[in-house]
Amino acid sequence: MxxxxxxxxxxxxxxxxxxxxxxxxxxxxxxxxxxxxxxxxxxxxxxxxxxxxxxxxxxxxxxxxxxxxxxxxxxxxxxxxxxxxxxxxxxxxxxxxxxxxxxxxxxxxxxxxxxxxxxxxxxxxxxxxxxxxxxxxxxxxxxxxxxxxxxxxxxxxxxxxxxxxxxxxxxxxxxxxxxxxxxxxxxxxxxxxxxxxxxxxxxxxxxxxSAAIRSRRAYLSGSARRTFERLHGVDAAGPLNRPGGVWGGAVRALAWRADEARVQRVASFVDRLIAVVPRPVGEKLVALTVESAAIAGYDRNEPSRSLV
Structure with a gap:
């Protein structure tokens, strides 16, 4: 057995x-x-x-x-x-x-x-x-x-x-x-x-x-992706998803210079909004915060940072 x-x-x-x-x-x-x-x-x-x-x-x-x-x-x-x-x-x-x-x-x-x-x-x-x-x-x-x-x-x-x-x-x-x-x-x-x-x-x-929890995890996961790339090369996981068009511009704008504290503030605000806005609007708001959080975490974790 x-x-x-x-x-x-x-x-x-x-x-x-x-x-x-x-x-x-x-x-x-x-x-x-x-x-x-x-x-x-x-x-x-x-x-x-x-x-x-x-x-x-x-x-x-x-x-x-x-x-x-x-x-x-x-x-x-x-x-x-x-x-x-x-x-x-x-x-x-x-x-x-x-x-x-x-x-x-x-x-x-x-x-x-x-x-x-x-x-x-x-x-x-x-x-x-x-x-x-x-x-x-x-x-x-x-x-x-x-x-x-x-x-x-x-x-x-x-x-x-x-x-x-x-x-x-x-x-x-x-x-x-x-x-x-x-x-x-x-x-x-x-x-x-x-x-x-x-x-x-x-x-x-x-x-x-909640959007706050999901976005924080996305931010930390984006940061951890850098560690993976330092260990295995930037091509191992494939390219980071950076959407284009109007949506991509909104994601990049929200991610620009964002740190973990800012991600949490924005996501907490979105949690309050989705309780009162139509469901399709709430879906877009959460997706926007999550996608931008992942990019922000990745961009904030500089490639030169040493492994721990």
Whole structure:
């Protein structure tokens, strides 16, 4: 029987972990090891794990070391044949582990399951969030096989042998974003096929729930993209999307000289607006702030900045 290890990096996850652990305890696959790495306990997460009704192996950092360090500690502790990376805000279906394991029965591959975001009803969800998710999934499943590595994220798996081939997650990423994309790219660069697996999709309970949150993540992701380019070259990820025309001019104008604080101020104002403007207008306002935030984060992170 193939043993699966589920590796969960977590910070501030005391409220999220019980739901995930309940879902992992209901898996149909008979041999599942669960490893949770607490990246500095700021909310009693270790106590939640100690009281878990299912067996959980714990790795607890005394201080925040970042997502990559937490992932590497979890993968190093794993004993399974199939290693599944899992965010702490997921709620996978009972067949989730079995789907990941079955996908590794043949050749060496990397496997990606997309998120199915769950939103509270809100102007943001109605104007932008739900539609953006549908478009993202359509785009992901239509992506050519040689580009699917771009979607490597918090629901993905490889075999133990493949992880040993690729090596640990890069410590160059300390803020939000791109440590997963980096690892997916390294799979691709090693000629390991990366496949989307619809049967491994999982419910995701902590998506962006406002323009402010979504824009901040876009800004930090844009900044992290620079780190990726310094490690792998500017051509590895393809060109940054800089739209043209009138729309592109508006995006560039909003992004010009914007820092994270300005992005947050603008996005917070948009959150107030979308509660009162027609839905199509709200959608455009959120898209404008998100696209400009990504460009601003990228442009503010100078290429000459040294890796950390």
């Amino acid at each position: 193939t043993r699966a290890s589920v590796i969960v990096p977590s910070r501030g996850g005391a409220q999220r972990l019980p739901r995930l652990l309940a879902a992992l305890g209901a898996q149909t696959h008979p041999d599942v090891e669960i490893i949770v790495v607490v990246d500095g306990d700021i909310d009693g997460s270790e106590t939640v794990l100690e009281r878990s009704p299912i067996t959980v192996r714990r790795v607890v950092f005394t201080e925040n070391k970042g997502r990559s360090a937490a992932l590497n500690a979890g993968f190093a502790a794993a004993t399974g044949d199939v290693l599944i990376r899992c965010d702490d805000d997921l709620e996978p279906a009972p067949e989730w582990v079995a789907a990941h394991v079955a996908a590794h029965a043949g050749e060496s591959v990397g496997v990606i399951g997309l998120y199915r975001n769950v939103y509270p009803d809100s102007p943001y969800a109605r104007a932008y969030g739900r539609k953006a998710d549908l478009l993202f999934a359509e785009e992901a499943y239509a992506t050519p096989a040689e580009r699917t590595w771009r979607y490597w994220a918090g629901n993905a798996s490889v075999t133990r042998e493949t992880f040993a081939l690729i090596g640990p997650y890069s410590s160059a990423y300390r803020s939000y974003g791109w440590e997963d994309v980096d690892w997916g790219y390294r799979l691709h660069a090693a000629s390991v096929p990366v496949r989307m697996l619809p049967s491994a999709e999982s419910i995701h309970h902590s998506p962006s729930v």
